[in-house]
Amino acid sequence: MPYPTSAICLVGVGPRGTSIVERLGANASLDGGVEWTLHLVDDSEFGAGRVWRTDQTLELCMNTLAGAVTLFTDPYVTMAGPVHEGPDLYEWCVLAAHALRGERSEDAEKVAAVRRAVFQAADLPQVLHERPALVDELVRVRPESHPSRALYGAYSTWVLAHALTRLPPNVSVRFHRARATGVRLVDGAPQVDLSDGRTLSVDDVVLSPGWLARQDTETDAAISRLIEGDSRFAWVRADSPVDQVLSAVPAGRHAIVRGMGMGFFDTMALLTVGRGGRFESVEDGLRYHPSGSEPILHVTSRRGVPFRAKSLYGGLPPQARMPRLDAFVADRAAAGDTAPVDFERQLWRPIVLDAHEAWYRCLHAQSPEVFDVSLDELSAALDECEDLAGIDARLRSLVPAPEHRFDLAAAMNPVGGFHDSPEHFDAWVADYLRRDLHESARGERSPLKAALWVFGSARKAVSKLLAFDGTTADSYLGRAHRDFMAFGGMVGSGPPAFRSAQLLALTEAGIVHFIGPSASLEVDLRSGEFVSASANVEGSEVRAHALIDAWMHMHDVARSADPVIRGLRDDGVIRSHHRVSVAGEPTPGMGVDIERGTSRVIDASGTAVDCIQLVGIPVSDNRGDTIISPMPRADATFLQEADGVARAALDTLRRSSVSARRQPSESAVSHV
Template sequence: MTTPAPASIALIGGGPRGVSLIERLGAALRDRADVDLDLHIIDDTQVGAGRTWRTDQVRELCMNTLADAVTLFTDDSVTMTGAVVEGPTMYEWCVLALHAERPSSDTAAVVADIAASHVAAFADVPVRPGLVDEYAAELTGLVPHSHPSRALYGEYLRWCHARAVAMLPGGVRVREHLGRVVAVERSGGREILSLADGREIPADAVVAATGWMPRGATASESALAGPAARRGLLWVRPDSPADQDLAAVPAGAPVIVRGLGMGFYDTMALLTIGRGGRFLESEDGLLRYEASGDEPVLHATSRRGLPFRAKSLYGSLPPRAPQRRLRGVDATRMSRPIDFDADVWPLILRDAFEAYYATLDRVRPGAVTIGLADLVRVIDRAPGHIDALAAAVAPFVPDPRDRFDLRAAIDPVRQTFSGPAAFDAFVRDAIVEDLAEAARGADSPLKAGLWSIASARQPASVLGSFGGYDARSREAGFALLHAAGGMFGSGPPAFRSRQLLALIDAGLVRFVGPAANVTVENGRFHASSADVDGSGVDADVLVDAFMHPHDLRETADPLARSLIDAGRARPFGAPSPGGGAVPTEAFDIDPGTGRLIGRDGSVDPAVHVAGIPLDAALHDTIISPMPRADSTMLRETDRVARSALAIALAAASVPATVRSTA
């Protein structure tokens, strides 16, 4: 008589999503003491933290989210089948760790306010020895609305990983593998994972939670690559800042930087304070930069030409945007595919206009000449377009400076400039004005309106998941929402914008102009903007301070390519208004399980994909889980973990001799 072989699951990717999958497997197995399961976790950098959040990266790199606004634990807001298993947010974990090592009345007061379930979860697994000493300066200064270092977040993830593993039943054997999976092939009724170093791992179910997958060069990059290589120019290609090698960037040299989002601020930090410079604060609160002499001079550009807006200083976590129109939508009564521009975008705009004017009416009584309820009725009756809403409200807001100019916020550079100095001054003034608004916190009408739009990305994404919007909408209003929402809500901490001002004043950061064209001319990189006269700058170094989004159609990832070539994967198709489907960047998956959809439309028997490579299909996959927000990621990891477990356990019930010949 043959006995069944153990069930086996392979998780490709040991970052946040991989950790959450382990935790969700544990939740699904909490009453299964008899389980017999091998759980393989494969990551090419650091199991538990992953590449982006690995703990050995420099501390100058900080998170773009707030310490108390990120968690890896479920709560009763999460729409899922599995059991809720609560645990501490990152901030709570930091306080608990600090109090355990260095108890004080201050930390004791905070610990007393932390939910008992979170404290109990922390008590299950101690933090690693030496952690508090290594991060003492950061931990002692941390508040709920701090932006922690990425390395410290990696430590939190590693602890979440250790706890998730500790909570697994005794019959689950965890095998950690450091390496990169380059192919998955079905053989003998099982999945065989091939690693780059030649190792092979068999499994009954596979989940690819890889995070950012490499993408092939764009056409413009390919055109630039040959001339740059022939002339020996230094080109730092798009990637995570922690993986970009900036060591060869020479001191004092001009450097062209493409991108003015968070990647730019990371590059800026690494090439200034990362090279020994210091920011000093004067008595009047202004920052001054004291150079080390090792800094280059950055000439930055982006499509809009302006840096992302700073996050507001609320002195707490950001307030929840009301968005009563958008959040009041009953998705079950909307016919899919939804016309985003006609049915959703007007709701978002009206919510934003109401948020702006409700704040204005509160902080500047009399600025609006009719009651707020009457103004809301004006907003509701007006056509749901930016210009129409602005025109409808204008008669009731006499001072033009008090009006919500959303058009200017979305498209801030609507003029040409007489030269680089004029454009630099324009950008500097914009940063100063934005910081002033950020300092007003909840009392800034402008930030309230823009935050409403930024916050709309999550509920709008849920409405449009898995083909909820037609292809035309995705390329128009939905794309605009994410572009504008990123600029308004995914910008840097305010202290980074203050640092940027100091670097501008020190002559170490300049701006080329919007949509600068970058070529190789006369043996050097050359960047110039049609909107800024005389904007041309030459440099031997080009830094692309951004990451390409994953695109399955142009993937450079060997694992993704192996699945495509085998017919086990295909791009997700967005419905076309004229019928049919338009291929997108994402993997096509079964929404209920996360299993791949193959070239022939069949659901894969064992391979799942979760996370960022699904963003163009599932949407909202990049944002870290937030407490009490029904996080997309936690909903996803629950259903995918349950599917992988069901497949593995079903396979294990088959005798090994049958499985080997299947």
């Protein structure tokens, strides 16, 4: 049976694509009642996508909390489309546990009736019937839990199933278990080439691709050339940890690991408990019992220490108090000020002052005796500090003891000076981990975590202010902004506290060692070894046949290795987003240029292409705040983006005339 002529193709059906399907249904009245086909294209699991697929090990967990993730809109989302509420991840877990095992009835009754009704509208995913361990997780998950990635994938597949039930009867859906290999404009309309040899002729295509391949950096290309064909080297290249070939790293052998963010913690878990080791709870933390299959990991990063652990609040994190930054945003909006923001001149100071105030408010609540003035007087003193370098000197008379004053420089550069041996540096990092875990356990009682939470939380406001043409190229690419975003990630997007406790246990067991900050990397072709050393640690040189890159490269349109993006770029259908410098010169960025509200791509001539939208990670450099999963009641950029692109696609569909030149397209029909 031939498909209706009108069609929209969605390429990439992970959580973001799922949200777009939900928004297509919510805004379906915009299609004008025409019959049309929705083509869903993904070579991984529909709904979950590659990163969140439901067949992966349950050892890998989300970096966010169960009660802080949703794929449904709520009244807080700034958008033109209608609000269709549904259960967040935690609520869905509660309702699913009750439905499958009759447990958690009290928790289920607390879920709003409208959300319970949505839950009843779609069947639970088959994986919950096939993996009892996932149902076990449903039973024990709390709002502050870090769910497994597979569980989030199950939630997302259920949201997709629900979203499909909300599509009107004039819409037919076709699933294509394939990868898009190209998108071409033929007589002004898109054609999507698939890896199975089929081509879809459609009115509109929405690209929601997630993490994409990019060309090697100069350093990576040099490493690749040097070790090509030499079996003595094992290089596990940057990728999602679940897709990295960690089996190439042999048991008992040394491996150099670059990166200490979330990718590292996942890699660490896969190479330890993933190989049969186990952690035992003891009086002062955890003890690791090795299986004998683990490698010995020597780890480095720019700062030389792992990301800081998330705080344990016994619930969802409190909202950071940022009076100065919030006032700047509000005053700018009230004045209708659209002039480019200078991060270093206009934003860095209020963020730093807000962080200091957060420290002192938290400290004052517990130890008011250490202050010689009131909090109001201290806050006023902070506002008088035009020179941020002079904050400590200004507050010295108000908070006399140095251990009671916030040391931002030490927080941003924790390693500081020189260490005289690898053993001493390992011991120092272990103590750093212990102190950080202690502060995490204090929750809202930790002045340090309160101050650092400001930096982590401020990233959203900053990203929204600087998005698109919100700042100059000089400010965006400047050191102050780059250092802030990196530091905000380190203190605000760190691992669950239990992962840091595991790292400490692995350090004590001799499984993990720390090379030092900004370690060099060389390739010794005579010995067949990678060689790494840090100038901050005497005698830190490490030699290993294995190198693991524990991160994922950000996409760059100019260096994309993805065939769809590369083809559109080479055809002039897309271009890099440019920010203008202070001198008036356009400076290309890493993101693909798009319209702000519709996500329609901008072609080489500067014209919006009505029939192609692009969302997510390939545009994060210009849109900002769009990588993380959306939070409830937070006006998530992710959900704003999904609604805008759905409405734009439906608008294009409605305006497209039936063309005799377009032939019915083929598809391979499969079902979730």
